[in-house]
Amino acid sequence: MISRIDLRGRTLSRRELLAELPRAEVDVEHAGAAVAPILDDVRTRGAAALRDLAERFDGVRPALLRVPAQTLQDAVAELEPTVRAALEETILRVRRVHAAQRPTDFTVDVAPGAQVRQRWVPVRRVGLYVPGGLAVYPSSVIMNVVAAQEAGVGSLAVASPPQKDRDGLPDATVLATCALLGVDEVYAVGGAQAVAMFAYGAAGQTDEDGATLCEPVDVVTGPGNVYVAAAKRLVRGVVGIDSEAGPTEIAVLADETADPVHVAADLISQAEHDPLAASVLVTPSVELAGAVEAKLVDLAATTLHRARVATALGGTQSAIVLVDDLDAGLAVVDAYGAEHLEIQARGAAELAERVTSAGAIFVGPYSPVSLGDYMAGSNHVLPTGGCAHFTSGLGVHSFVRAVQVIEYDADALATVADRIVALADAEGLPAHGDAVRARF
Structure with a gap:
């Protein structure tokens, strides 16, 4: 089901190591060729293009592009109580962490009568994208919105794909989450066309019920498929973006003390996102590798999205990587730069401090990636495809700018x-x- 890569006894340069490691094959440049006409169409025709594109890609023509305020409130009223409680707890924890991320202004007296001050200023307006293809993500609403709110952004718009079985409305839990967060500007727009709407707006146009449609934003954030990533690449410079998020990744650095059931379950938890999702185990223990392989077969056979999981685990982007020791394993995971890195090994906390490239690091057997996806308090919008080498996950910093004030x-x-x-x-x-x- 999952391949092995044996690096034991080999001394590899960084370039050679990168060539050996698995990675999802995502051609953003090729997708860009398909996306460019979509961006031009939305920029030229606005709302009419958005409706046509929804019919083409989502199989439904939304009666209203902007979700009415009453629909948002109805979604909250219909929310299952346990789900509402979970969402509210997630909001509380994510807000607590992101409030601590706010950067501090400072003043430096360079010399007598010479002063430089730095202020952190939030962007004016942001567009937050929430996917809705193979799965729906109310948790992503929280991650995007709370970070922007804690940064002090004054104007927020959310877009999520229209659902055919909901008469063109986005997922009900996504809408309820927007309402719980106080966001009342929500659009039934998906994919690359949502990115285009945010970047170019639909200025001067109104919805069929007279509601004013989307004004251009300053920053677009949120995960999505390769076409969303391509759209963000093409509009970068017109607006700011967080990153070109690709298929999800998990890397687990583990030794013989790790529980193979925990490791296998965590690898599968990310594989269920997408057939291109990457699940990588790095270990010096051949015994653990064999036990995890066996558990992957057992657990994958009974999981809901078994076909998707099997494709992801069997793809070239997933593997078990055998190394000589944990130090060699650290070199591997640093070169890989995973979106999510779990460390399940002796001295996990110390090993975590030595990692230099990862979107988020989950330490010990009771900090699974699933915790970070929902309720750790950290943000789950993270860099993929090795981008953790040079960028960080979504946070308050994504929505503020440093402005220097010079007075001599x-x-x-x-x-x-x-x-x-x-x-x-x-x-x-x-x-x-x-x-x-x-x-x-």
């Missing part, structure tokens, strides 16, 4: 005037120096 008095500027002129002349930009001389 005459004496402070006079002190450095000659040096500014010297540097300006050295760079061949004498007018820069003249701008300082003019003040004296």
Whole structure:
């Protein structure tokens, strides 16, 4: 069901190691060719294009693109009590963590009369995408919305695909979650066309009930399929984006002390997301590898999405990687840069401190990725495809900008005037120096 990669006894360069490791084959550039006409259509025709594209891709033509406020409130009223309690607890925990992420302004007195201040300013408006294809994600509503709210963003819009069995409305639990969070601007728009709507807006247009449609945003965030990722790549520069999120990934670094049932269950939990989902075990224990392989067969046979799981585990993106020891395993998981990294081994907490590339790290046998997906308090919108090497997961920082404020008095500027002129002349930009001389 799952392949093995044996790295024992081999000394590999970083380039060679990356070539050996499994990775989902996702061609965002190829998807971009299909997505570009969709973006142009939405930019040109606005609401009419959005309805046509929903009919084409989602199999339903929404009567209303903007979900009415009463529909949002009805979704809350119809929410099953245990689900509502779980959502409210998740909101509480995620808000608590994200409130602590708020960056602090600072002031530096560089010299007498010379001051530089830095302020963190939230973006004006954000568009938050919530997928609705193979599964629906009310938890992603929470992750996106709470981070933006805690950053102080004043205007939030959410888009999620229209559902054929709901007469073109998004999933009811997604709508209820928006209402619980106080978000009343929600659109029945999915895929690349949602990204286009956020980037270009439908300015000057109204819905069939007269509601004003989406104004352009400053930042688009949220996970999605390869076409959503391609759309985000193409609009980057028109708007900011969080990342080009691809298929989900889990890597587990484990030794012989790990419970093979826990490891197998966690690998399957991510494999059920998508046939392209990656599940990777890195271990120095051949015995654990064999036990996990056996448990994968048993557990995959009884899980709800068994066909999807089998495809993901059997794909080239998933593998059991055998290494000489945990130090070698650390090198492997750092090179891999997993979206989710679990460490189930002796000294797990110490090993976690040594990891430099991962979207989120789950330490010990009682911190499964599923906890982070819902109720840990951390954010589950994380970098995939090795992007953890250079970017971080969604958070308050995704929605704020650092603005520097410079204030010098005459004496402070006079002190450095000659040096500014010297540097300006050295760079061949004498007018820069003249701008300082003019003040004296």
